[in-house]
Amino acid sequence: MPLPVVAGVDGSPESLAAAQWAAREAERRDRPLRLVHAPDPHALPYGGRSTAAARPLRAAEERVRAAVPDVPLTAEQVAGPAAAALLTAAGQAELLVLGSRGLTGPAGFLVGSVALGVVARATRPVVLVRAEEQPEDEHLPTDDGGASTGCREVVLGLDVQDPCDEVIEFAFEAALARRARLRVVHAWRPPSALGLGPGEVALVDDPFRADEWQGFVSAVLQVWRDKYPDVEVRQTVVREKATTALVRAASGAGLLVVGRRIADRPALARTGPVTHAVIHHVACPVAVVPHR
Template identity: 45%
Template sequence: MTHHITVGVDGSPESRAAAHWAAREAVLRQVPLRLVHAVDWPLDPVFPGLGRQDVDRWADHALTGTVRELHEHHPHLEISTRCLTARPAAALAAEAADAALLVLGSRGTGGLVGFLVGSVAMSTVVATDTPVVLVRLADDPEDLEDPEDPDRPSTGARAEVVVGVDIHEACDRVLAFAFEEAARRDRPLRAVHGWKLPAAYTYVPFLDPDDERDIARSVTRMVEDVLLPWRHKFPDVSVSHDVRRGSAGEHLVRASQGAGLLVVGRHVRRSPLGAHLGSTAHAVLHHAAAPVAVIAHG
């Protein structure tokens, strides 16, 4: 059984925002927090002239500084640190193996850059079956729980939880995570599903509005059926659903505005080129305005 949350730390504002988010999550779950700094040595030619002692000094500063900040807000939180010499994606995936959650930082301007850059961040997300949350800096100071703290994430634990629902494949891990987070935060849950017309309609010159309404009602019933057992399991969670025609990724990105957490799934599938994200998760990670939890399933 996992008993802690792991967060990647490098001293950047993005990773500090992730650390603050992870600390609050650890307090909610009443579990310890582990801070991990990973550096791929040697750094040349990216940082010519930078010695190993300089790197170690910077790593110690990043970790101890973050611990000090977090203890100011959460004096009773148990925090441990680890400094690793390894490729960051591989190191964090390994550290996530015995964690309940892995938290990383990303920029608020879109794209996964910050603690990990671009493809490395993607590699981390797909390299572990542990839930991964990516946290970005606030775009608007008024969204912050504490406007004086610029390193807080853009949305807080008081906002609703949004989850993407797949009616075509089992997504129990995704829904379990989303309902547990909503219950833990005492916040409502909004389930979002985007549907498209069956392929046969591609050849139809025009669509009867009644047919579209029938399809929409059918899809809505399927979403309700998927949610029903979870409503029974979490009777105190207020649940709504938003079923719309169109791209699921686009609807989830819109729903992320003002959300406290956006939860999406990714299929655990391997191709000859390695693991990869689906189109919905990919769109959400690059454009969502809220912290995004990626849950491996299937």
């Protein structure tokens, strides 16, 4: 039986947007959709807890049925703290989709704490979706300002010094499913003069260094171009901070794909500085793919 696409819902606008995005993704992947909600019993009104707990699932199910009526759908409440319940659901999913407000101040950080905790510990891909995400946002604009049938490009953040098959494959599969172009972004920084030895200072401004990085990126991608000949690939190599490059590249994109290394010890789980930054500053959906 194929693994489902799972969406965590809590009744918030961002979780409803996530449920609708997850439904479209499930349809693209020919997978069932599973909506899960872990109610907080302390936050529910006394005497009407079962009714109140069911409202987020009903709202999400109505949103999904209206947008993607043919996707196979199940909806259920799950027990336990939200983060733990979502991690369990993610372990049984093709991917997990959550709503995210991003870091918009102290309140935004607190609202997103569950999503951040799940991203840092999940062993399956997690996609974060903003409340403002609309179905038409996935499509390229037309000359008259409408939405075309073509999908916006998928952006992959690639570290050629540590390329990860799981992350690259996820990005190629996402682009293939959307019939979208894949833009691969690698950012590099020149070595600090303080770390160079005698006679190596000229390497800081080496005019050929960018061409070398282009060659490294091309070498890493060649096997994937051969495996996915129907995916149009554009590669971008820039000399700047990775976060800056990815935020700019993701402007106008349909999906950004980044990686996260799985920690050997759960207590040390974290998203990593680049992934943490783009989660908060990129407007399009962000897929965080764990890898060893």
